[in-house]
Amino acid sequence: MNPVVVLLVAAGAAWESEALTRIDGRRDVVVLKRCVDVDDLLAAASAGQADVAVVGIDAPGLDAAAVDHLRHHGVQPVAVVPSDAVDAGRLRASRIGIPGVVGEAALHLLPDAVVAAVSTPDAPPTVPRGAAGTPLGEPVVPGAGSSGPRGRTVVVWGPAGAPGRTTLAAAVAAELAARRRRTVLVDADPYGGTVAQQLGILDEVSGLLSAARLATAGTLAEGFTAVQRALDQHLSVVTGLPRADRWAEVRAGALDHLLEVARDQGDTVVDTGPSLEEDGLDPGRPGRNRLTLEAVGAADELLVVGTADPIGLSRLARGLVELAEVTGGMPVRVVVNRMRPTLGWSEKDVAGMVAGFGRVASLHFVPDDRAGVDRAVVAGRTLLESGGSPVTRAVAAVVDSLHPPALPVPGTGAPPARSTPARSTPAGRRPGRGLRRRTAGRDHRR
Template sequence: MSLTVVVLGREEKLVREIESYRGELIVIRICDEPAEAIAVCTVESVDVLLVAERRLLPPMEQIDNLRMQRTIVVLRDREATGENATPGLLEVADSMSMIELEASILQEQRGMEAYSELAPESGNTSFGAEGRQPGRIICFWGAAGSPGRSTVALNYAAEAAVAGQSVVILDADTYAASIAIQLGMIDESASIAQICRVVDGNAKDAARLNAACMAVEVGDGSMLVATGIPRASRWPEVRAAALRRAVQILRSHHALVVVDVAPYIELDEQLTFDTMAPQRNAVTVEMLRCADEVMMVVAADSVGLPRAIRALDELEDRVPGIEVKIVFNKLGVANSGRSPRRRVMEAWERFGPTHLVVGSLPNDNEVCSAAILAGSPLLEIAPKSSLRSSIQQLAGIKSTDSTRKGASRRFERSR
């Protein structure tokens, strides 16, 4: 079985070694620039991209894309340690013989095949710390128009934390991050961007990712918060590939990873560039793909329902195969008339897609406004409110009403 190889870098000696070896490796193209090599690998479904110099190494997002199409990226470098610090990248010493190089590539290919066969569809690909079962990734998404997904995501995470779970919540909304604001935090450093930088530096330990987050006490529990970007212009700092890897690392050390994302899933940027370009909406799409559960928060009114139906149609077209659970929010007589839940369910069953409805949350603007004003979750401001009880049910937590109203909270950097 022959393996097609694209060599990135003008290393004539390397090409001569491959050709004189007469093994399974066959060089089909020599490229000077990463963009050219990526294009060739994408169009011709190349087996191996052999990078001759570290300075020519493609960005992490492109390495991930090549791995998804089953192209092995190999870096020959004199400083290679033999350990694959970057997932999807095989680093080998430039002194390695061709027979050893071929054996390493074949081993990597067999590992890639086994990986694709064993990996579940949910994206759960590894066991957690000390061999325990990894935690869950829950992504809160919704159509444009403020259906309340950030509020639901925050309070869902807070309820899980008070129930004793180890929780991390990430604000991955690249348009209008709001988790920090709802918690009364001022964080210009943007923990979510710091997390991406940590992963880009090939760090794979959860301690450094935890340290980039803020430890927040909620009621009798605590959770880690990765604050979002304070200005929308900083969206290139939040990279989809880096964030996906960070989430996978975090899930191996925490019981629950909650991700709040933007509503937009269009990936039209690729139409305006000759090469792979950063995509603002790629973060949302990547989080939807890797999540174990996707909660779609739908505003239960005459505007929110049609928007949600159209958004689900777009999701099926652009990112097929994702199972979505529906959470109706802002349910009330003023929005839907008498018997609001029954009316909304009838409308959804008549016009909406056949997705499972897992929750109905009442419209309580007064309580939500008080919570935002105080910079606290509902369990601290209105522990006996119907909205808080509904979110507890959504999270599968039995209500105890033990939280004291107005409980204090301290913020600190995670250690």
Template sequence: MSMRIAVHVGGERGSEVAAEAQRHGHIVTRVSGHPELVAAFAERLVDVAIVAGDAALSVDLLAPADATGVRMVVLASTVAQRRRLTRLGLHEVVDARASWSVIEAALGRAPGNSAEPRSFSAVTIAVWGPHGAPGRTSVAISLAAELAMLDRTVVLIDADTHAASVAPALGLADGAPGFAVACRLARSGELTSAEVTRVSELAGAGDAEFRVLTGIPHSSRWTEVHPENVEAVLAECRGEADVVVVDVGASLERNEGGAARDAAAIAVLAAADVVVAVAAADPLGLARFVRIVPHVRDLIGGSLITVVNRVRASALGARPREQAASALARFAGIHGAVMIPDDRPAFDVAMLEAAPLATVAPRSAARLALRDLALSLLPPRADHAPRRRDRRRVLTPGRR
């Protein structure tokens, strides 16, 4: 099907894209600036705009495109550009060096006149915790379920390259790890929202339903998860979901001489809007946490929220909350940590039933604290309209 395409990409690359579009039967117009492009929108001279993802691309250009129903496909040359464009609500973002077949596929999946206004609220939440099993995965699963129950579309990613555990915790098959498959598709430029849906699994139930990209079943497969591909997967997930929750491994070591096993976790921490750092509420767990949290602060690109998990008097004394808060303030300069009370029976039921805490123990004190944490992380929405219909449209097809 022939389309009227405006190409706003400079230099030789712009000429290549325009020539390929013409060769495939499209009517092409080269534009040299945003005013010219906006004028073409207003006069309804184009159906699709292919633009460069530079810093000049902003809401000032997206708003008239949305108003006139013009499709927008953006060529991003860096990971930073992809992240910024996804924040702007752009879903059709491809690599600047992508082949014409990849660009044309993006043209075909662009939303067009029936698209809803772009939301600028997508957020990535990384959940990290040091060695010693502080309950990081349980917190990540709980946040995904709670945010889904707050009427947000959610994708949960298991990016732990040492001991992925989201799939067994939720009773999901992990023979074909969704996250590794998504990374491979991103490497070849073939990752789309439809592919994310295809390779992911549904978890939870009812209002607490969310999608999961399961982790690698064997730690030896960590080489399948390259940091640049991780960024691309996050960007694609952010394009379709309100919230992306990522469970990352404890180890954060760098290898300057080549590929590092922990590079995926480091990439996620750098790309996340919020890092939820989980500490175990016992003397050893807090000691481990305060030793490594300065290093975590150096890696993150967003804000840091500390969660102290399984707070109980038997491990910290008669006033466990005060003891944990005092230790964090004294040794790490952390104030206002979120305290999750210990509720081992409730978590045991959740593990036994392979379900989120919110669905098996809704009145648990731990669940209520995690719900409050999810509320504090809730991203603002540009339109305050319910999204239940969106979740069924985006997240239900391809259920496995």
């Protein structure tokens, strides 16, 4: 049996000499190179001569992208974590995809961990008891150990042709927040998000790109607050890509990780792109549409929106078939947008057209109210903030299907509590963007 070939990066840590001594004492393990830093490690791994990389968890540049690079070249990572922060080190290792972890005080176990990394290269990440609520050695369960009930992820998807995905996503998020549900609106459109522009958020740094950087570094849970823009007490926004060509900066899995973290805060509403096509030419470099596919795959509820005109309904029917192929037939809630009498057919007619193209859990109709939508967009506010509209009432019915309202207070007949939007405009004053500038959250680069 050939010995396991090891690359070592200690970044000047005191444990390096003992690690070398332990490895040299084994016939089945041999050190190929002591690398200066992570960049040197990645270059050495590219040669294809090593099997395992032993690296300090605090080594500068060690992140999920570096781990992916190692695995792409057949090198399995094993992390050495500080003795005074074993739990934190193991948790960070699990977040960047390193399953094999050895504490500095247990370096006698390092050779066995190196051999095990080669024999079980696809083992799931593990965390110590107490770090995420699971015992040492058990797979990480997303969301385990979080306090209180977790929120749900509502993904808004629709075919090409601007059926109103962003408008519906923002309206649903605002309605959930008005019901005093903590809500995060995530702009995950890989073709260039417009949620920030639609809601009048003056944002210099993309929340999605900031979250992707933190996810790569394994620190998204700690820094998630910094990537959100608070609109009121219950609603915040993770803004989207500032330019369509920056989709490649969001590595595979980053959005999925973001949505898992967001679930611990409350409900999440996700605005997506129109295409479900697998467009990656290289399996190691997924294409642009993976953002939409990740969002759809993470959905607890899928809202599919299409327009009520003949072209929109045709696209909606084809989209439902395509979506069923991607999700395996997951039930969806269909929203037919811009319904108007001038089209010449009734809601019953439209329901008959949509039926049979997918598993429809519920069907909703949103009337065409161009004046109301334009008023909200010009003011940079949600439809709910800009005043009463037939659209907001229709969206409330959609949210009722997602979260049925609470029963009235016994003996009073009072409806369930519903908060007033925090930025309602006094009578006679035209809503403006200045308040949004003051209430938007600050970005903290990491």
